[in-house]
Amino acid sequence: MIYRDLIKNAMEEKNLSLRQISNLITELYGIQIDSSYLSKLRSGEKPxxxxxxxxxxxxxxxLDAIELKAAAYREKIPPEVLARIKG
Incomplete structure (x- = not known):
């Protein structure tokens, strides 16, 4: 599955607004992630x-952290490098 779909589906399952997700992440993990950034990750507007x-x-x-990071790497790695890795 592609990165944005993993994020989007998981967010929909939480049934929370992006602002709620942002606030809870800050409360639980001490990391600030802006709701607009989450929106752009979810839509694929941001890498x-x-x-x-x-x-x-x-x-x-x-989510499985390795699966999420693997999806992220597949999108970040240039196609020619990804082809070499697969080959």
Whole structure:
């Protein structure tokens, strides 16, 4: 699955607003993630987040952290490098 779909589906399952997610992440993990940034991650307008943010998102959204980071890497790695890795 692609990164934005993992994020989007998990957020929908939480049934919380982006602002609520942002506030709860700050409360629980001490990391500030703006709700507009979450929106852009969810829609694919922004490239996948850093490992640190993905670890927090995975915890909060009940996602497998490795799966989320793997989806992020697939999108960040240039196609020719990804082809070499797969080959």
């Amino acid at each position: 996948p987040a850093s490992d640190k943010i993905n670890d927090v998102l995975a915890k909060f959204l009940d």
